[in-house]
Amino acid sequence: MSRLQVVSGKGGTGKTTVAAALALALATEGKRTLLVEVEGRQGIAQLFETEALPYEERKIAVAPGGGEVFALAIDAERALLDYLQMFYKLGSAGRALKKLGAIDFATTIAPGVRDVLLTGKACEAVRRREKHGGFTYDYVVMDAPPTGRITRFLNVNDEVAGLARIGPIHNQAQAIMRFLKSPDTAVHLVTLLEEMPVQETADGIAELRDAELPVGRAIVNMVRPHVLDEAAVRAASGDHREAIAGTLASVGIKGGTKLVEPLLEQAAEHAQRVELERAQREALNGIGVPTFELPFLGDGADIAGLYRLAKELRRQGVGA
Numbered sequence: 521m522s523r524l525q526v527v528s529g530k531g532g533t534g535k536t537t538v539a540a541a542l543a544l545a546l547a548t549e550g551k552r553t554l555l556v557e558v559e560g561r562q563g564i565a566q567l568f569e570t571e572a573l574p575y576e577e578r579k580i581a582v583a584p585g586g587g588e589v590f591a592l593a594i595d596a597e598r599a600l601l602d603y604l605q606m607f608y609k610l611g612s613a614g615r616a617l618k619k620l621g622a623i624d625f626a627t628t629i630a631p632g633v634r635d636v637l638l639t640g641k642a643c644e645a646v647r648r649r650e651k652h653g654g655f656t657y658d659y660v661v662m663d664a665p666p667t668g669r670i671t672r673f674l675n676v677n678d679e680v681a682g683l684a685r686i687g688p689i690h691n692q693a694q695a696i697m698r699f700l701k702s703p704d705t706a707v708h709l710v711t712l713l714e715e716m717p718v719q720e721t722a723d724g725i726a727e728l729r730d731a732e733l734p735v736g737r738a739i740v741n742m743v744r745p746h747v748l749d750e751a752a753v754r755a756a757s758g759d760h761r762e763a764i765a766g767t768l769a770s771v772g773i774k775g776g777t778k779l780v781e782p783l784l785e786q787a788a789e790h791a792q793r794v795e796l797e798r799a800q801r802e803a804l805n806g807i808g809v810p811t812f813e814l815p816f817l818g819d820g821a822d823i824a825g826l827y828r829l830a831k832e833l834r835r836q837g838v839g840a
Contacts, residue, residue: 529710
């Protein structure tokens with residue numbers, strides 16, 4: 521698999537949860553994974569029930585088989601200070617620039633530079649090696665901005681073209697773009713089996729392809745089990761009301777006759793949802809990208825739920 525796994529998706533689809541589960545799945549069997557956050561929401565810390573992440577790589581979980589998951593909340597200002605130290609050896613001079621407000625100016629007024637710093641820090645983590653020569657991390661998973669902004673966020677070369685046509689920033693952007701467009705990167709979009717998320721996923725994949733960014737998978741989240749199909753509902757709502765009431769009575773439920781209509785209404789709603797989901801699956805199949813599917817977590821996305829999702833991703837081939 522690609523060593524940089526970028527996870528995006530429409531708001532409300534659970535992209536941060538999916539990114540966390542993906543990091544756990546990739547860390548299984550002794551691997552080391554870095555889970556990166558770039559939006560400053562501290563969503564990773566909330567999921568893993570830990571304190572707010574500082575601007576440093578911190579171990580937050582152990583995966584099955586002894587693997588480790590580290591996390592990093594990238595701060596653009598701190599990343600720029602790192603950049604100034606790495607390329608210009610500014611050290612204390614860089615900190616002085618921060619006090620003067622120059623760092624805030626560079627990362628706020630020039631959003632293209634901000635994206636170079638955020639993506640550049642993630643790419644640096646992917647390429648970093650230990651003294652013995654091996655990579656520090658086997659995989660880096662980025663919890664990226666939503667689908668509507670993901671192509672612009674990753675297409676940093678275009679963003680800085682008007683700001684720096686030559687020099688270190690330009691060269692950094694070029695290096696980042698070469699990496700982001702290589703097989704070492706995969707961009708996944710999280711969706712639900714609903715019309716708007718599926719349409720936004722289709723639009724996002726089209727934009728990524730136009731920008732020549734590598735599309736990974738569409739990850740269908742919060743999939744509910746199918747209990748009844750439409751044919752079963754039609755059969756139950758026909759001449760079988762008395763039979764349903766009798767069945768309820770036979771298992772000790774009193775007043776079963778009054779429950780028949782509410783039960784049938786719920787069954788009809790379920791059948792309608794099944795049909796809508798079928799249509800959205802067909803729409804996803806038409807996009808032409810492979811998919812993963814993750815179940816709906818009735819108890820919410822707590823730590824136990826993350827491990828369950830990670831196990832499901834492993835079952836579907838992640839990290840194999």
